[in-house]
Amino acid sequence: MLVNPSTLRTFTQNIFLAIGCSAEHSVLAADVLLRSDLRGIDSHGVARLSGYVRLWEKKRINPNPNIQIVHETPTTATVDGDAGLGLVVAPFAMQVAIKKAELYGSGWVSVRNSNHFGIAGYHALMAVEKDMIGFAMTNASPLVAPTFSNERLLGTNPMCYAFPAGQYPPVVVDLATSAAANGKLEIAQRSGKQVPEGWIQDKEGNYTTDPHALKSGGSLLPLGSDRDHGSHKGFGLSATVDILSAVLSGANYGPWVPPFVAFLDPPADPVGQGIGHFLGAMRVDGFRPVDEFKSHLDNWINRFKSSTTVDPSQKVIIPGEPEREAEIDRAANGIPLVDAVVADLNVLAERFSLSPLTH
Template sequence: MQLFTKDELKKLAVNVFTAMGCDRQDSETAADVLVSADIRGIDSHGVSRLSGYVSLWKAGRINMSPKVEIIRERKSTFTINGDGGLGLIVAPKAMNIAIERAKIYGSGWGAISNSNHFGIAGYHAMMALPHDMIGMAMTNATPFIPPTHSKQAMLGTNPIAYAFPTLKQKPLVIDLATASVARGKIEIAKRENKEIPLGWMVDKDGNPSQNIDELLDGGMLTPLGSLEELGSHKGYALGSLVDILTGVLSGANYGKWVPPFVPFLPLLPDLPGKGLGHFVGAMEIEGFRPASEFKDSMDHWIESFKNAERIDESQEVFVPGEKEFLMEEERSLTGIPLNDKVVQDLEGLCKELTINWL
């Protein structure tokens, strides 16, 4: 394990994206999305993902100079064609448009097609916070999850994020996968040779498994809720909600046709849409009640939940997103740890792209 500062990792990511053909501003944005995951402790979606983006770029699956454009719009709603670009670039552009629409119409909603993996959903939702708005972001993803009673992968981890501004407390950020676990956490467990909990995945026949290697032989992740008796049908429904808003509504691919995040898996024939899809939104709080009152009430809400009666006095009650803010404070002081395997991969990327290592 090695420690790095946020600035070091951001500089590295900027150099990698620039070497792939991104302009400087887009490279800065993409790097900021990735490093925001690392600093907040979401290691599965940080700079460890750089090798995946490079592989897709080399395979011709990512356009590093996209012409992102609005192809349909009404007052508060719009659809964007991402032109095959990085979701790390396309989604922030869409969110900025949603925020500007919300300033005029009270809310802004954007459906995005023809994009790629967009990093952590929470980053995009949190863009609304400085504007006294509630932010929302979601995306569909590589299909790794079967519907309840099926053994065919039809849905991705399909994350949802909402961000709520506050007065004195840290903002409340809900950012969750609609799967039992993000695939990146499985990858981390494999790198660190750790056992995963029963219920995170199933084998190719749909039976519960803890053998990570079976993911390479048709194994799949489970919907949020894990097994049917534990509520997997609810996770399946939430994943479907995301897939419809991000894929069907935008004109992107959906279901089993969503493009995989690895170049060695081919695209399926008869694609119903273009690329991968996102959906973003911003709601101006002033349209509902004074923003200052809402934020004061949010502080009170957070404090009441923090003071909820504990099962064990030594175990603190956390609100959504709190652990990530605490991790950000810690890593800002102590540094961001990267697994030795990740460091090796990043050093290899630097050699491959002929850029300087840190």
């Protein structure tokens, strides 16, 4: 089913309003989710909406948080999200980072007491709009086993770096530090498909292609899948995200991160508050004139796009390019939603006495 972006945006805003979010926060939260769907990252868009509602019903999300800076220096800060939507808390923190960067060249903010913040790219791109380099990362509920382990100790822990270009769209390096994002498993589950080998292991530590394996004690694998293919590097990247997002801010880390799903209770022995994020912004002109940087990044992009490929029918894909192409197409032609997601959203519509999504 194709849905007009404007229709989906209004629907999503109304759901956030219905759970008690302010008009300003509802617009912002909906914008983060819609940007994900527009960019083709369906796993983190409106498909997540019912998850936020269920957490709100469990009183694990505060719809009207008092988001505040609890510690700061001229270039750094710690933000407490007051259990608010990460979709709102993270943009607040990035604005803090940007303001510090405007004054001092760079700004770095670690966040505690937050929730799932959507796609990391949304927050990193906020800095790009100011001719800055943006950084965004978050820890997440433990689904990933470290190299050599079959115990779930880390989240998919995504990180994003965004760079402003000139004639080209920004270069956006947005990736999970696991072999695959959990949302990819959810998409496979909804469509009844298997997943590639190397994404998941069962509870005994054997590769499986069953997207439901996590429900029976399995775990996601780090980026690289196994040690021979560099999983220790994925583990290291994930550890970096966890430490910067949570150990630094006072959020929960490792196996203590609360689950996104409402039917699972948070750990009874928390080591911090909520989940954590880490946001950063650096002024390009702190290093060289912006126009020079953009010109040379354009040259960088040109050279990589023109590189010789093994298969002449293929081309080198610049990070962020597929998402930008999806955004152009979906803004014009509509956002595709699978039947399971439409059904899920219509349950919410009935729950809050809203008009259902229809063809």
